[in-house]
Amino acid sequence: MKSVFSKVRNTALESTLGRRLWGSVAAIPLMSWLIGALGAFILENLVGYSLALLVGLPGIPAIFGLSHLGALIGALLKGVSGYAEVISSLMLFLGTLVYDLVIYIIPTYILARLSVPLVEKFLSLIPARFYTLLHLAVFYGALHLWSYQDDYRLLVVRFIGIAIMLTVSLNLVNGYMGEFSCAHGGFMAVGAYVSSVIMVWGFVQDDVFGPPVLPPALAPIAFPIVLIIGGLASSLTALAVAIPSFRTRGDYLAIITLAFTFIVKSAIENMEVIGGPRGFMNQPKLAGLPWVFIWTVLCLVVIYNYVNSTYGKATCAVRDNETAAEVMTVDTRRIKVIAFLTSAFWAGVAGGLFAHVVGYINPATFGIMKSAEVLAMLYLGGLNSITGSIVGAVLFQLLSEILRPLKLVKWVVIPILLITVMIFRPMGLMGFREIRPQFLRPKKEVKYAPASD
Amino acid sequence: MPLLQIRNLTHFFGGLRAVYNFRTEIEPGELRGLIGPNGAGKTTIFNLVTGIYKPTKGEIIFNGTNLVGLRPNQITALGIGRTFQNLRLWRYLTALDHVKIAFHSKIHYGLTGAFFRTKRCQEEEEEIEEKARELLRMMGIEQYADYVVTGLPYGIQRKVEMARALATEPKLLLLDEPTAGMSPAEMMETMEIIEKIRDELGLAIWLIEHRMKLVMTLCETIQVLDFGEIIAEGPPEEIKSNPRVIKAYLGEEVTV
Numbered sequence: 001m002k003s004v005f006s007k008v009r010n011t012a013l014e015s016t017l018g019r020r021l022w023g024s025v026a027a028i029p030l031m032s033w034l035i036g037a038l039g040a041f042i043l044e045n046l047v048g049y050s051l052a053l054l055v056g057l058p059g060i061p062a063i064f065g066l067s068h069l070g071a072l073i074g075a076l077l078k079g080v081s082g083y084a085e086v087i088s089s090l091m092l093f094l095g096t097l098v099y100d101l102v103i104y105i106i107p108t109y110i111l112a113r114l115s116v117p118l119v120e121k122f123l124s125l126i127p128a129r130f131y132t133l134l135h136l137a138v139f140y141g142a143l144h145l146w147s148y149q150d151d152y153r154l155l156v157v158r159f160i161g162i163a164i165m166l167t168v169s170l171n172l173v174n175g176y177m178g179e180f181s182c183a184h185g186g187f188m189a190v191g192a193y194v195s196s197v198i199m200v201w202g203f204v205q206d207d208v209f210g211p212p213v214l215p216p217a218l219a220p221i222a223f224p225i226v227l228i229i230g231g232l233a234s235s236l237t238a239l240a241v242a243i244p245s246f247r248t249r250g251d252y253l254a255i256i257t258l259a260f261t262f263i264v265k266s267a268i269e270n271m272e273v274i275g276g277p278r279g280f281m282n283q284p285k286l287a288g289l290p291w292v293f294i295w296t297v298l299c300l301v302v303i304y305n306y307v308n309s310t311y312g313k314a315t316c317a318v319r320d321n322e323t324a325a326e327v328m329t330v331d332t333r334r335i336k337v338i339a340f341l342t343s344a345f346w347a348g349v350a351g352g353l354f355a356h357v358v359g360y361i362n363p364a365t366f367g368i369m370k371s372a373e374v375l376a377m378l379y380l381g382g383l384n385s386i387t388g389s390i391v392g393a394v395l396f397q398l399l400s401e402i403l404r405p406l407k408l409v410k411w412v413v414i415p416i417l418l419i420t421v422m423i424f425r426p427m428g429l430m431g432f433r434e435i436r437p438q439f440l441r442p443k444k445e446v447k448y449a450p451a452s453d
Numbered sequence: 454m455p456l457l458q459i460r461n462l463t464h465f466f467g468g469l470r471a472v473y474n475f476r477t478e479i480e481p482g483e484l485r486g487l488i489g490p491n492g493a494g495k496t497t498i499f500n501l502v503t504g505i506y507k508p509t510k511g512e513i514i515f516n517g518t519n520l521v522g523l524r525p526n527q528i529t530a531l532g533i534g535r536t537f538q539n540l541r542l543w544r545y546l547t548a549l550d551h552v553k554i555a556f557h558s559k560i561h562y563g564l565t566g567a568f569f570r571t572k573r574c575q576e577e578e579e580e581i582e583e584k585a586r587e588l589l590r591m592m593g594i595e596q597y598a599d600y601v602v603t604g605l606p607y608g609i610q611r612k613v614e615m616a617r618a619l620a621t622e623p624k625l626l627l628l629d630e631p632t633a634g635m636s637p638a639e640m641m642e643t644m645e646i647i648e649k650i651r652d653e654l655g656l657a658i659w660l661i662e663h664r665m666k667l668v669m670t671l672c673e674t675i676q677v678l679d680f681g682e683i684i685a686e687g688p689p690e691e692i693k694s695n696p697r698v699i700k701a702y703l704g705e706e707v708t709v
Binding site: 305309310312316323 | 525537541542543544545546547553554555557558559560570597600601617618620621
């Protein structure tokens with residue numbers, strides 16, 4: 001009797017404590033968190049390396065030491081035979097915990113707390129329409145400081161940006177429009193190859209295309225335009241898919257897009273001019289962090305605006321009941337083609353960025369596995385949610401990095417995690433919900449009535 | 454000149470004759486009823502008029518335009534709004550969104566506007582939202598504007614659908630069993646709303662309904678359909694006593 005009572009009181013205490021902690025965290029504006037992170041990354045710049053050596057790490061942990069966690073899991077899976085490995089990876093993991101706490105978590109929290117009054121005063125002086133831009137600028141500053149510490153970080157961050165673009169654009173078709181497309185690998189390939197060929201032909205001395213046609217100094221200026229051309233090329237192929245497949249509903253689009261991905265792959269494999277199955281290289285590595293960041297933000301803004309416009313709502317209406325949408329003056333055919341082409345455009349741009357991050361592409365990269373990866377990120381994050389897509393893409397990419405030491409076992413663990421998510425949250429982590437910073441919130445939030453029956 | 458004129462409308466589903474030689478004329482501001490036993494072809498006629506089905510034969514002329522062969526969105530944009538017998542709401546959207554989407558054909562900002570949320574787009578969106586809220590207010594469901602429709606009470610959902618149909622700014626409103634599944638109190642309320650719509654907005658209304666009380670009180674002219682054919686037509690009193698109508702609804706007395 002007594003124990004039950006104390007247990008009840010305990011949880012009550014816990015919940016108030018938790019609530020108070022959460023309250024103190026939630027009261028800090030986003031800007032303060034960003035400034036806190038900025039400060040922490042400056043600190044890492046100054047003393048990170050020495051501290052890492054102090055706690056027994058070989059160097060600054062690449063991505064918060066997540067790979068050490070993966071190595072630990074890997075060692076544990078090996079069981080008794082690898083106990084020495086377990087101990088060494090456990091030491092490394094504990095070292096990174098200390099490192100993360102001292103370098104990132106504590107300084108960020110302290111700085112965020114301290115900067116609250118300053119930030120509030122500062123923001124009150126600035127017109128609200130600049131808030132988004134300001135937050136993005138500080139966020140980029142922090143990201144830049146963190147990423148440029150380490151080449152590996154830089155690469156992973158850019159891959160995450162590309163993954164976000166792919167996931168958000170696929171969400172437009174699979175989430176908002178409610179069709180099932182698995183063509184993103186194919187669209188990415190089209191964008192990647194078109195932009196690569198233009199860049200190499202135009203600005204690089206190459207064995208196949210010969211001397212550059214245009215002065216190479218122009219390459220950085222031409223790069224965004226070439227990316228757009230790549231995206232448009234991808235949209236054009238999307239039109240070819242859309243025309244026959246949007247006459248009917250159901251599984252047809254899934255089948256046609258699946259076929260499309262295979263067609264694109266084998267078409268590229270059979271084009272000797274662009275390297276065939278060996279791949280295509282010599283792209284100038286122009287897609288640095290600033291470009292990837294700008295394109296990712298642009299993609300997010302455009303798709304966010306679109307889905308919140310009446311066109312975007314009409315896309316959702318087509319998903320929920322096409323006949324009703326059509327009777328309510330929505331030109332369903334046009335709306336579907338717009339959503340599909342927009343989605344393909346951004347996949348193409350993402351492909352172009354990918355090619356100019358890596359500097360080498362081959363058709364195998366963009367096969368059905370790529371489409372499956374994007375689908376996994378999408379369904380992990382949740383349909384019909386921009387925040388969900390970001391969460392899904394970032395989590396999936398980080399997960400891939402954590403589990404990299406597991407090698408092949410990674411492809412057992414990731415699907416199991418995905419299935420677990422599907423069981424406990426069938427809509428994905430953030431399906432049909434958005435989290436927005438205060439200044440982006442609409443006047444009236446969407447509400448759900450309790451089910452009446 | 455009548456607002457809507459239908460002549461020789463015939464429709465077959467394969468070998469099944471759903472509608473045969475249907476004709477009607479609806480004047481502006483008229484309230485006309487369409488009744489008949491289950492499966493008589495009433496909803497089929499609405500689906501033919503709104504372009505969901507293409508008629509096998511016949512012509513449908515609305516305001517001087519032949520509707521046959523037009524797509525549903527074009528027909529609605531010309532000025533025919535409708536509700537559905539079994540609600541066809543969009544389950545993940547809010548009541549306000551429902552009404553806003555129905556303004557779709559009247560949006561002037563293009564895709565660039567939608568992608569970059571230009572000034573023009575913002576202004577137009579606000580304008581549409583204001584109009585949409587006005588319609589919800591008229592239906593008396595403004596407080597539900599930001600609720601996702603799934604989970605709202607059935608009566609409210611019906612009203613959302615009617616507000617949505619009105620948002621298409623129709624000259625003629627087709628109501629397919631607007632009181633199906635409603636309690637008597639809700640039915641009385643709906644009747645008031647229908648009369649209000651007609652009087653305030655000056656619409657012509659064409660009504661399918663099973664509840665005789667509603668049809669007999671509201672409609673000026675009633676057509677009775679059985680097996681896709683018109684079996685009676687006239688003012689409510691006449692219809693009530695028409696032997697063919699009674700036979701269609703109740704069957705014949707058989708003497709043994």
